[in-house]
Amino acid sequence: MEKAILVVEDERKIARLLQIELESEGYRVLLAHDGIEGWAAFQEYQADLILLDVMLPGISGIELLRRIRSVNQDVPVLLVTAKNSVEDKVSGLDLGANDYLTKPFEIEELFARIRTSLRLSARAAQTDHAEEWLIAADLKLNLNTREVERADKPLQLTQREFDLLAYLVRNKKHVLNRDQILSEVWGYDYDGNTNVVDVYIRYVRKKVDEGFPTELIHTVRGIGYVLKDTL
Missing domain, CATH: 3.40.50.2300 (Response regulator)
Known part of the structure; x- marks a missing residue:
């Protein structure tokens, strides 16, 4: 069609x-x-x-x-x-x-x-039809409504931030390099510039990790990022 x-x-x-x-x-x-x-x-x-x-x-x-x-x-x-x-x-x-x-x-x-x-x-x-919730530790994402909660506290994410966080949660415990994230979340290469990934990781971290006792999103120096689901 x-x-x-x-x-x-x-x-x-x-x-x-x-x-x-x-x-x-x-x-x-x-x-x-x-x-x-x-x-x-x-x-x-x-x-x-x-x-x-x-x-x-x-x-x-x-x-x-x-x-x-x-x-x-x-x-x-x-x-x-x-x-x-x-x-x-x-x-x-x-x-x-x-x-x-x-x-x-x-x-x-x-x-x-x-x-x-x-x-x-x-x-x-x-x-969205296959699954509704993504969960990592005390973090929950509703794929249908695009709502995000951590420790039952609602978080407000933009569409791109949500897509990035969802990708990290789907691949929790797996170290993801910037090219992987760029390809899967943005769907194309910004002329080889992966800095946009770092920028949006900072945005998401500020909303997901700041103010909580345990950080979920971690930097793996020289490689990329990983979301760990242990508190």
Whole structure:
């Protein structure tokens, strides 16, 4: 069954070009040319993936992403950002964007990112049906609701932080190197740069380990990280 992609892009020539290229790859493409149209299209149609420009009239791409994530945590969202818009990238990832592309980009890179996001989304959906809870020591993750608790205390994690923690818990007691984590959680290589893993490990540690008597996430010097489930 063909996958439906919602493209929210205000530059009509670019939107049309993306539509032609994506349809040539077998996708069904829906177009919206501003944030308000994008929100209406998201509510009306069931898209399998959303390609979302950050700079939009009406409402911004970041605000549209916030609205989407308030009602749907699962649909993959790929942000398209300007070359130097670091703040937009960080805001988008924190709000639950799955990935981002920086203009200008090659169409083959877009295809690769879409395939990866759809594959990870399908894998997550299968996992959600197969199991509900992940548990390590006093840490609990609900894969269906994406709730996290430690010692019965609720923890608030972003989507990426949750995915990273879930991967660590699934592989508890196993030392994971940065390339493994990057491949499984992000689904692609940031041009060989694995620093993003270290950054997000710090984010997760701050929420999962700070304030608790025992640390669960450990650094294995020169290799990577391991989650230990003993208190």
